[in-house]
Each structure stands twice: as C-alpha cells, then as structure tokens.
Amino acid sequence: MSKHNVPEELQAEIQAIRDQYKERLVSDKSKLTSLLDGLSLTNANQRVDEIHLILHSISGSAGTFGFDKISEEARRIDEKLKESASQFGQDTIIKLISNDVTRFCQLLDRTSVHNASSSSESASTAKTLQKTNPSRSAHEGEVWLIEENEQLAAQFSKQLVNFNFKINTVTLKEALKLVDKGGWPDATIIDMDGHPFNATADFKTLFTTTEGAPKGLIMLSENDAFDQRIKAAKIRATSFLKKPINLSELVSHLEAVVNEEKSAQPRVMLIDDDKELCSLMKLELESQGMQVSILHDVRNIVSELNEFRPELLLLDMEMPEYSGIDIALLVRQNVQFESLPIVYLSAERNLDKQTEALLFDADDFLVKPISNERLISSIRSRVHRARNLEQLISRDGLTGLLKHATIKEHADRELMRARREKTALSIIMLDIDHFKRVNDTYGHSTGDTVIASLAALLRHRFRQTDIVGRYGGEEFLVILPNTQEQEAFKIVDRIRIAFSEMEFSADNQKFSCTLSAGCICSSHLPDQMDASELIETADKALYESKRNGRNQVSTQQ
Ligand SMILES: Nc1nc2c(ncn2[C@@H]2O[C@H](COP(=O)(O)OP(=O)(O)OP(=O)(O)O)[C@@H](O)[C@H]2O)c(=O)[nH]1
Structure with missing residues (x-):
C-alpha cells in the first residue's frame, strides 16, 4: 500500500465498521436506559453488574473509534461505580448510578451517534493506518555494501553472490543519493574502518535521510572496543562483526535481517467480546500484512488454536462469561501452547489488577484505547522474540538448521x-x-x-x-x-x-x-x-x- 493514500475499499470498510459501532452505541444506550428503568434494591446486584459490563466495554472501544469523550466518561462512571461498591449501601449506589448513567445516555444522544457519516473519525483511523503502513523501497531484496576498500569490496561481493544475495557495492555518497530516490534496501553492510566512518558527523547523515535510518544495518570493524560498538548502536545497527570477517557469520547475520524483512507476517488471534473493535483491529493488523483470526466462540479455543497456530494471542480481560485470566489458564493447560505469547488488551487501568493478570503466565498488558503504532510494534516485537526463542530450541547452533x-x-x-x-x-x-x-x-x-x-x-x-x-x-x-x-x-x-x-x-x-x-x-x-x-x-x-x-x-x- 502506498504511503500517501489509503485505498478507497479500505476507507469504505473502516466506515462500515464505524457505522456498525455507532449502531451498537445506540443499542447500548437503550440497554442502559432499560436497566435504569425500574432499578430497585431487589434487582440492583444483577443490573449494576450489567451496567458495569456495558460501561467497561464502551470505555475500552469508543476511543478507538474516535469517541474520546464518551470513552472517558464511561471510564469515569465505571471507576466511580467500583469505588462506591465498597463505600456505600445499595440505595446510595442506585441514586449515583441513576444520575450518572442518565447523563451519560444524554451524552450519547448529543454526540449524535445516529448521524452516520461524520467522516472525520474515519479519516483519523485511516490516517493511523497510513502512518503505520510501511512504504515499499525501490531497493527491496537488495543488500548494499558500503566499503571504501575496493579489494575488500570485490572479495565480499564475489563470495556473497554465491548465497543469492543481490549485492550492490556503493560509496556512502552514492548510497545517500539512492536512498533519497528510492529508500533503503533490506540490509546495509558498512565497513566502519574506511573513510568517512570514523567521524561521528558522518554517522549522523545516515539518520537524516528523508527515509530515516537504514534497515538491517550490519557494521564491520577491526576495532570492537566499547566506543566503536556504541557508535554502531547509536545509529541502530542490528549487528556488529569484528574483522577479519568470517563469511558464514556474515551470511548468518545477513540472513537474519533479510529474512526478517521477508519472513512470514505474524499470525495473531483476537479474543474480545467487542465485535466492532475486533473487526477494526483485524482490519488494521491485516493492513500491515498480519494474518488475523477472531475467535468467536471461546469453547472452540483449543481446536482453533491448533488449526490457526497463532504466534500471539491478544486477549480481552473482562468478558461476560469468562475472564481473560480464565482463558489464559485454559490455554496454558495445553503443553503445546506453553510458549505462545499472551498479551492482554483491556480497558482495565488498575495497576494491581494488571499485575495480578500478568501473574497468570501472560506476557504483557496493553491498555485500551491503544494507538495502532503501539499495538503493531508490541505484536511485532513479541512475535520476533518468540520466533528467536523457538529457533534457539530447535536449531543447531553452528548452522542455524533444524537439529x-x-x-x-x-x-x-x-x-x-x-x-x-x-x-x-x-x-x-x-x-x-x-x-x-x-x-x-x-x-x-x-x-x-x-x-x-x-x-x-x-x-x-x-x-x-x-x-x-x-x-x-x-x-x-x-x-x-x-x-x-x-x-x-x-x-x-x-x-x-x-x-x-x-x-x-x-x-x-x-x-x-x-x-x-x-x-x-x-x-x-x-x-x-x-x-x-x-x-x-x-x-x-x-x-x-x-x-x-x-x-x-x-x-x-
Ligand atoms: N570441524 C568440524 N568437523 C566435524 C564436525 N562434525 C563432524 N566433523 C568431522 O567430520 C569428519 C567426517 O569424516 P568422515 O565421516 O570420516 O568422512 P570424510 O572425511 O568426510 O570422507 P567422506 O565422507 O568419505 O568423503 C570427521 O573428522 C569429524 O570429526 C563439526 O561440527 N565441525
């Protein structure tokens, strides 16, 4: 997808999900109104629970759809409700709830959720998609070798071609010109020892290209002291190799970065009772190339996990029948999913509750609403680490091949x-x-x-x-x-x-x-x-x- 526009079909899909969400808010408003109607001491326990679930769900999803005020207000009332439960009797709670929820319903009306096509919010979602969509480089599949020593350059490129890498030997100046025209390639190897890489200012130029820092940066140097390595780290080099270079080591590092670019996109399974939020997240993650499956019926979780083989499970915390913790524990009961990363995505802001949830073998806790950028980078980094771990377990150290x-x-x-x-x-x-x-x-x-x-x-x-x-x-x-x-x-x-x-x-x-x-x-x-x-x-x-x-x-x- 181009960096500069979001295709019309995608915009239409976003708009359709937004429209569904607006309808859902209308229906939530009716549910809240009827729960308030006839709220009494005899039915308060059950009804307050239902009201809490509705508010909790809105607080987690409305922000994502651009209704920040509604999300904030739902969260405020929900938190007040939780606090009041331990402080006041039922009659006071009924009074508080009636006032707050009635005002909240008026807010829902005022935000005119019936009014279908206010495109500003869908534009904001589209903009986020745009921002997180990686632009394609004109140099995809290439490896650049920035080596000032001609003899070394010829030697490296002759050897690396055997491994099917598309090697392009360039000087720093040439590289920077090419980047401005078509972006960085999949990997860049730089010999730090030759001119001009001893000067810090020259390193900085790598960051100031319109395309940002190079991807998959491998630095070579005879000097592997701290100062040299930190210089490489400062320009976000992913690998540092000491010269003389061991060819197979260089190939392994190159493979790691090139394969990372080419490797299969993360497979993510979503479990959340909020259907519209799930659909929007699916769309957003898929627009990044990820494979996404929404689990509709939690009872089928084991068979669906076996079938889809996700690399990460994104789990809501509070759902009507089962909590996220229940589901995480059920997943972990199956030895084949022991190392599957589980990440909670929840409106829960209470740190104690978040910590408690993490005690049950989950890997991270993300709070809704969450920006696309944050969600996508969290998923990518978790899946990346999980893949590395899997590699270490099943692959031979010398060759990186299966044992x-x-x-x-x-x-x-x-x-x-x-x-x-x-x-x-x-x-x-x-x-x-x-x-x-x-x-x-x-x-x-x-x-x-x-x-x-x-x-x-x-x-x-x-x-x-x-x-x-x-x-x-x-x-x-x-x-x-x-x-x-x-x-x-x-x-x-x-x-x-x-x-x-x-x-x-x-x-x-x-x-x-x-x-x-x-x-x-x-x-x-x-x-x-x-x-x-x-x-x-x-x-x-x-x-x-x-x-x-x-x-x-x-x-x-
Ligand atoms: N350097 C190194 N050598 C290994 C490794 N694993 C096995 N070897 C050596 O590989 C050699 C295999 O020798 P042989 O099986 O006798 O056969 P060959 O010399 O390859 O002869 P042919 O297979 O008959 O052509 C042995 O000397 C092993 O010690 C390893 O991980 N690293």
Whole structure:
C-alpha cells in the first residue's frame, strides 16, 4: 500500500465498521436506559453488574473509534461505580448510578451517534493506518555494501553472490543519493574502518535521510572496543562483526535481517467480546500484512488454536462469561501452547489488577484505547522474540538448521501429509567429501566455517517450503514436499556445483570443497516404507555417490 493514500475499499470498510459501532452505541444506550428503568434494591446486584459490563466495554472501544469523550466518561462512571461498591449501601449506589448513567445516555444522544457519516473519525483511523503502513523501497531484496576498500569490496561481493544475495557495492555518497530516490534496501553492510566512518558527523547523515535510518544495518570493524560498538548502536545497527570477517557469520547475520524483512507476517488471534473493535483491529493488523483470526466462540479455543497456530494471542480481560485470566489458564493447560505469547488488551487501568493478570503466565498488558503504532510494534516485537526463542530450541547452533530429532519429526509429518494428499515427497541426504582432511589440514574451526557456509547455501537455495536440517557432523538432510525426484535432483546438483565453486581460506591458503548427495522420492518407493526407511534409502544413494568417486548426486534408480 502506498504511503500517501489509503485505498478507497479500505476507507469504505473502516466506515462500515464505524457505522456498525455507532449502531451498537445506540443499542447500548437503550440497554442502559432499560436497566435504569425500574432499578430497585431487589434487582440492583444483577443490573449494576450489567451496567458495569456495558460501561467497561464502551470505555475500552469508543476511543478507538474516535469517541474520546464518551470513552472517558464511561471510564469515569465505571471507576466511580467500583469505588462506591465498597463505600456505600445499595440505595446510595442506585441514586449515583441513576444520575450518572442518565447523563451519560444524554451524552450519547448529543454526540449524535445516529448521524452516520461524520467522516472525520474515519479519516483519523485511516490516517493511523497510513502512518503505520510501511512504504515499499525501490531497493527491496537488495543488500548494499558500503566499503571504501575496493579489494575488500570485490572479495565480499564475489563470495556473497554465491548465497543469492543481490549485492550492490556503493560509496556512502552514492548510497545517500539512492536512498533519497528510492529508500533503503533490506540490509546495509558498512565497513566502519574506511573513510568517512570514523567521524561521528558522518554517522549522523545516515539518520537524516528523508527515509530515516537504514534497515538491517550490519557494521564491520577491526576495532570492537566499547566506543566503536556504541557508535554502531547509536545509529541502530542490528549487528556488529569484528574483522577479519568470517563469511558464514556474515551470511548468518545477513540472513537474519533479510529474512526478517521477508519472513512470514505474524499470525495473531483476537479474543474480545467487542465485535466492532475486533473487526477494526483485524482490519488494521491485516493492513500491515498480519494474518488475523477472531475467535468467536471461546469453547472452540483449543481446536482453533491448533488449526490457526497463532504466534500471539491478544486477549480481552473482562468478558461476560469468562475472564481473560480464565482463558489464559485454559490455554496454558495445553503443553503445546506453553510458549505462545499472551498479551492482554483491556480497558482495565488498575495497576494491581494488571499485575495480578500478568501473574497468570501472560506476557504483557496493553491498555485500551491503544494507538495502532503501539499495538503493531508490541505484536511485532513479541512475535520476533518468540520466533528467536523457538529457533534457539530447535536449531543447531553452528548452522542455524533444524537439529537431528526435529528434522526427523518433520520427515514423519511430511510423509504422512504426502500420502494423504497423494503428492510426491523427495528426500536428499548430502555430505561434504573428505571432510576429515579439511579438519586435519586447516584445523577444526576452519572446518566449522565450511560446514556453516554449506548450511547457508542450503538455506538459500531451497524453497521456503523445503525443510533443511543438520543430520550429523557434516551430513545434511533436506525434505522437499510436493517435489518429484527429477526436480529435486536438478536443485541439489546446482547446489553441488555452487559449493564446489566456493572459495575458503585458512593460513593464507585458498581451498575449495565438494559434496556428494543421494536423492530419493516417495513416489518410487513402496507405500509401506516409513520416513526412517526413506532416509536410509537416501543414505544408500549418497553412499553410491561416494563409491563412484564423490562430487556427484545419485538417485535410487
Ligand atoms: N570441524 C568440524 N568437523 C566435524 C564436525 N562434525 C563432524 N566433523 C568431522 O567430520 C569428519 C567426517 O569424516 P568422515 O565421516 O570420516 O568422512 P570424510 O572425511 O568426510 O570422507 P567422506 O565422507 O568419505 O568423503 C570427521 O573428522 C569429524 O570429526 C563439526 O561440527 N565441525
């Protein structure tokens, strides 16, 4: 979506939800009026509770729809009601409530909620959407390398191209000109040591572009002392790498920032009894690219969580039948949702109550009404951290690939799916040739660099839907759903060639490595074979490649 305008359909949708909200306020007003009618000592308990729920809900949602005064007044009366409950008898409460709620109903009338198209509020929602909508850069998918040393620049870009990065080597001056025209790319690598990055003023120029600070900023320097690192932090660098640069380390950092840009948008589930507020939030979050599901019937929560697999649950605190705490506890009873971030979004301003709610395994408490910017950044940062944590648990430290046990689980799951959907599943096993010699000749840490570099190559060359894992020391397993053997063969053979062209260096010596692979496909194998047997068959094909002289790919046929 363009930064400068909100599409008409979106404006129309916002307006439609606003109109529904206005109707809902009219209906809330009627409910309040009839609850006041005939309010007496005998029915006060139940009616006061109902009035509280209506006011509480309005206080949380009206501000979001632009009715700030109504929201404030509902909150004031609701809080007064709660305080009075512990101080006065029922007859005084009835009197207070009658006066305040009657005035509140008059306020609802005066704000002429019947009057449909006052577009100023919808314009304000649209404006917020506009502000939070990221603008697309003309340099999307690119990585800029700001390196004044020509030799280093050529060396880096030659190596990084192997990993499918679109590298553009530029000087600082050129970069700033390009930014003014088309924005920053997905990632920018800056060598701090060359001119002009030693001067603080030069750093500041990075912030003063019309597009703001660069995204995914990786700083390189020989000097990794505090002063240098803080300089990088001040211009919001996400990574700092000490020179001489370890290629696989640089690739991992680049992947982290580039994938962050490209990675799937957060999946968010909303649970709130306020339907209009839910619809508006859904629209707002979806306009940021997020996937949003509203849970309408809390009784289905476990099956819906299993189905939608949200990465964050946004939960109201006070709902008619169940509180947010009840629901959070129910979710946590299921071990598979133990680490699902739960964030309360509630009109509750009482700090004691907020703290109490957080004691029950929730992660954050946001107070309604909340600005779009705040809501979106809270969701993004929570989901980002949760994803990182998940990575740490299931991924191998050296390569960032899935660990042995996890990739085997994936193989079981994907084979079941392939059989169910009657599609082909290919499995590739690959292994670096004569790797022992690499370790023996150049040392174990150089060996590690070779392993990490191959892992990065694998991550880049396979599709997002393929699953890549480190099966053993220098052995890798790749699962390719919905892929015939021929296709899998072609991909892995191209990787074999790319790997053989990669250049490594140790002790001023340059060397390269090769790999062998075995590639099999479920559609050529008996149906009764399980995932472990398929993996064994791929391993046998790999052995064939080794036996026939290495640096090749074999299939089972
Ligand atoms: N540097 C490093 N080496 C590892 C790692 N894991 C396993 N290795 C080494 O990888 C080598 C594997 O050697 P072998 O299985 O004998 O095979 P190879 O030398 O690769 O020969 P072929 O597979 O027959 O081509 C062993 O020396 C292991 O110590 C690791 O994480 N880092």
